Amino acid sequence: MRRGTIARVPPPRTPWADNTGMAFTTSSPSPASISAAALHWPNRFHTLGPAFFTELPARPLPEPYWVARNDALARELGLDPAWLASDEALAVFAGNAPWPGSGPSVATVYSGHQFGVWAGQLGDGRALLLGEAETAAGPMEFQLKGSGPTPYSRMGDGRAVLRSSIREYLASEALHALGIPTTRALCLTGSNSPVRREEIETAAVVTRVAPSFIRFGHFEHFSHHGLHAELRQLADFVIAHHYPACAQAERPYAALLGEVAERTARLLAQWQAAGFCHGVMNTDNMSILGLTIDYGPYQFLDGFDPRHICNHSDSQGRYAYHQQPNVALWNLYALGQALMPLIEDSDAALAALERYRAVFPGALRRAMGAKLGLPDLSEDQEQRVLNPLLQLMAHERTDYPIFWRRLGDGLPGTDGHAQVVDLFVDWQAFEDWSRSHAELLAGHDLDATRTAMRRVNPKFVLRNHLAEEAIEAARGGDFAPVQTLLTVLQTPYDDHPGQDRLAGFPPDWASSILISCSS
Numbered sequence: 001m002r003r004g005t006i007a008r009v010p011p012p013r014t015p016w017a018d019n020t021g022m023a024f025t026t027s028s029p030s031p032a033s034i035s036a037a038a039l040h041w042p043n044r045f046h047t048l049g050p051a052f053f054t055e056l057p058a059r060p061l062p063e064p065y066w067v068a069r070n071d072a073l074a075r076e077l078g079l080d081p082a083w084l085a086s087d088e089a090l091a092v093f094a095g096n097a098p099w100p101g102s103g104p105s106v107a108t109v110y111s112g113h114q115f116g117v118w119a120g121q122l123g124d125g126r127a128l129l130l131g132e133a134e135t136a137a138g139p140m141e142f143q144l145k146g147s148g149p150t151p152y153s154r155m156g157d158g159r160a161v162l163r164s165s166i167r168e169y170l171a172s173e174a175l176h177a178l179g180i181p182t183t184r185a186l187c188l189t190g191s192n193s194p195v196r197r198e199e200i201e202t203a204a205v206v207t208r209v210a211p212s213f214i215r216f217g218h219f220e221h222f223s224h225h226g227l228h229a230e231l232r233q234l235a236d237f238v239i240a241h242h243y244p245a246c247a248q249a250e251r252p253y254a255a256l257l258g259e260v261a262e263r264t265a266r267l268l269a270q271w272q273a274a275g276f277c278h279g280v281m282n283t284d285n286m287s288i289l290g291l292t293i294d295y296g297p298y299q300f301l302d303g304f305d306p307r308h309i310c311n312h313s314d315s316q317g318r319y320a321y322h323q324q325p326n327v328a329l330w331n332l333y334a335l336g337q338a339l340m341p342l343i344e345d346s347d348a349a350l351a352a353l354e355r356y357r358a359v360f361p362g363a364l365r366r367a368m369g370a371k372l373g374l375p376d377l378s379e380d381q382e383q384r385v386l387n388p389l390l391q392l393m394a395h396e397r398t399d400y401p402i403f404w405r406r407l408g409d410g411l412p413g414t415d416g417h418a419q420v421v422d423l424f425v426d427w428q429a430f431e432d433w434s435r436s437h438a439e440l441l442a443g444h445d446l447d448a449t450r451t452a453m454r455r456v457n458p459k460f461v462l463r464n465h466l467a468e469e470a471i472e473a474a475r476g477g478d479f480a481p482v483q484t485l486l487t488v489l490q491t492p493y494d495d496h497p498g499q500d501r502l503a504g505f506p507p508d509w510a511s512s513i514l515i516s517c518s519s
Helices: 044-048 071-077 087-093 162-177 216-224 228-242 244-248 252-274 321-343 346-371 379-396 400-409 417-421 427-441 446-454 464-475 480-490 508-512
Strands: 053-055 065-069 106-108 111-114 117-121 127-135 138-145 184-196 200-210
Touching: 044 053, 044 106, 044 127, 044 228, 065 162, 065 480, 071 184, 087 184, 111 216, 162 184, 162 200, 162 464, 162 480, 216 228, 216 321, 228 244, 228 252, 228 321, 244 252, 252 321, 252 346, 321 346, 346 379, 346 446, 379 427, 400 417, 400 446, 417 427, 464 480, 464 508
Parallel strands: none
Antiparallel strands: 053 106, 065 184, 106 127, 111 117, 127 138, 138 200, 184 200
């Protein structure tokens, strides 16, 4: 048995890298909504004790107003949408009053690696956990983001601005509608209170919901500081409440690492298939439940560029789109290293981490195969059909979401095929590829195939320019575009007559949008 550090192994390859995930599911809406005051708040994370958090109230948001409310999520949670629209709810979600019965709010402590470098202690610098409530969707934690400074703010003001809050509010719901595991957004409040960033902006608070906000960085914090009793307490807590089957394993902590590795592999496969770039995959931005968390400089691809860097702050391209699967594995190794005082056996840790490398390629192949109308795409077909297509798209910077939507509507021999061909300058190269695709589809029911492709290739995605337009309208006091965009993104596979502009090509100015870590 070998103990100590974990030896690193080569990362998995994505099909196109060298050539140019537990879902947050909800139960059916409760037939009778419950009032906010009737919620039961077990607040299990609070039972871990003061080593894990600092108890403090939110800083009130001056003269708050509603920017947006997610009534669909409220109904899924069993909350009364009428209460969500009330002045009492506005005060709660602006951080101006406690949620009845929720108990004390807390900011949690964690550490982490940022851009591959150990950053030391971090923590909830502008977020407060209001508590965990029993909802119609199961136990859910509610968190305010932008609620003022905490002991972990590192000289920051603890505020969020309207711009970044709208981006998170829309993105988390957009990914959820695409079936990608993510935290959720219940509502968004704003204030004309000034906040200094690169320029003076206005403040906002977004209310986030998830089964847990525990990150890789929570484990790194206690391991790095030699607090092994607390590390074990945290791991036991996560196993008991989120991975109970691991408790029966011969090596529970290695089993936990393996489960997290699998969930992360599936999450990354879904990101890559959707063309989603996270932008800042630091270990403190990695969820222990395999959820997408912390939306900052994210972007959905416009033109397909495997090496696209969406984060203006990422000067080295560490978090470029094609690097994301490899970075996720790097982060899992950091988590594995943090768990070594509990796992003790490096062979067991390596075996657990190998589950990422085992799961990711197949999960990605299935996701991309479904986009092609070939959910059972084999490894050989991947090499012969998928990879040449991605290489062609990368060469021409083909619009990623529009191509996939048109492909389903324009299979060879259908009226829409010409619209797919029009996306390529080298139309002959695409037609050559299309014949190979058609051969694999031979014998399929094309109507059923088209329907299936429409279910996995959305018409609407949250492009940067759409978010920017909604933000500019909101800055002028018009919040209707935020709600319109949310409504479309919540059912992205539907046609939404009258909203075709939101599914169109990006304008020329979209390429000049710069998104950084401050976003």
